[in-house]
Amino acid sequence: AGETLESYHWLLKVCLSLMKCSPQTIVTDRCKPLEAAVSQVFPRSLHRFSLTHIMRKIPEKLGGLHNYDGVRKAFTKAVYDTLKVVEFEAAWGFMVHSFGVIDNEWLRSLYEDRARWAPVYLKDTFFAGIATARPGETLNPFFERYVHKQTPLKEFLDKYELALHKKHREETLSDIESLASNTAELKTKCSFETQLSRVYTRDMFKKFQVEVEEMYSCFSTTQLHVDGPFVIFLVKERVQGESNRREIRDFEVLYNRSVGEVRCICSCFNFYGYLCRHALCVLNFNGVEEVPLRYVLPRWRKDFKRIQAAADNGLNGGFVNGTDRVQWFDQLYKNALQVVEEGTVSLDHYKVAMQVLQQSLERVHSVEDKQE
Structure with a gap:
């Protein structure tokens, strides 16, 4: 039917009839007809653009620039190495002025849409793993392994059934392995790791386990400001910077002692659905031995x-x-x-x-x- 407003509107209407309700967040490629269709069919949903698709298009859109490598590195730095809006704005301004690309149409349109794709603007949007916010990380859209833009409709329907069958089989095997294994291999003596090794599915526990291990790269947790039950902590972490150099980065973490609420400026929980190393350090600093249940999403539980x-x-x-x-x-x-x-x-x-x-x-x- 082509990438038209009408075809997208029809497709989204079909999706709505199957889902029975509107999703909280929708992540798509940047496409004006699709954007218009989403706003019509899902007016209350948050519509965000896929950072993975944007990063994939950099060679196509900017590859012809004589200073391509420099622009690409500056673009990546602005996207992934900024924690605050003011930092992103400064990094973007440096890129477009230093490399003379202020008039580049693709970059200009991206900047206009920045609130829909740049991680610093999306920290209040809950993605739980459907968006990437880390350098070098990519999402592998499920159906891309089976179909492409030129796939005929009949072949698409056949491969769609095949894809769903394989997906259900993979999920069932993963569920069986998670339930059959009551104990996961622990790599630390941290109580957070022990707690969630009994709760999370195998795949989710491995992701969370990385955060527990990386708590050891956070070498300082200090209290910055107190306002009643709210306390702002500063967590310092040694990270790997350009040319494999070790750098120190600061992460602010807000902690509410009265209700056990913790929120890091990196917004790992909203992006991925589990707490980051910085938030875990603050909980540990305050004598909390278990991850609060509000941060253990039911969808990640093995049961x-x-x-x-x-x-x-x-x-x-x-x-x-x-x-x-x-x-x-x-x-x-x-x-x-x-x-x-x-x-x-x-x-x-x-x-x-x-x-x-x-x-x-x-x-x-x-x-x-x-x-x-």
Whole structure:
């Protein structure tokens, strides 16, 4: 149908009908027709632009400049090495004036849209992993492994089914491994690591574990300002700068003692869904031995699907819509998943689960025979 307002509007309407509600945040490529369609279909959603797509386009958009390497490095520094808006503005100004690219159309349009893609402007937007905010990091859009812009519709539908099948299989295997392994390999004696090794899925725990390990690169935590229950701390960290030189960077962390709220200027929690090394240092400094539960998102828990299934069953109160096949599928899938998860505990559990599933299938087939 082409990249038109009408085609995007139709597509987003279909998505809305499937989701039943508007998403909190939408991340897309920069595209005027798509931007207009999002504002029409999801007027209350926050629309942000993908930093990954922007960084990928740098060679295409700026590769022809005679001072390309310098511009690219300055661009990357402005995006990733700034923690405050004033720092970003200064770094951007230095780039466009020092390299004479103030009239570059692509850079000019990016600057106009900066509040929708530059990390310093997005710290109050909750992404939980769907946006990148670290240098050298890329997102691998799931369907890009299977389709591209020139993929015919019929081939797209076939590959779409294949992609979803593989994705479900990967998620199921990951869930099984997370549930089967009650203890993860600990690399420190930090209580935060021990706590979340029992809670997080295997993949999420590995990401959080990096933050725990990197607490040791933070060598100073000092109190800057106190205002009632609110305290601002300064955490100093040794980081790797240009040419592999070690640099010291300052991170301000706001801590509310009364409610256990902690917020770092790097905004790791909003970007990725787990606390950063700087926030952990402040909690540790204040004698807190466990990550507050508000920072342990249910979606990252290894028992999330089981809890969600129980909650959904409770909300439905056992009621099943006599015509809603989607609801039937959801209920069957969630209940079957619990049998699958329990069936991986041991060989005996597996044998019982297989027997139950086979008996269930035979009983379902018997319903078809009676109807005939």
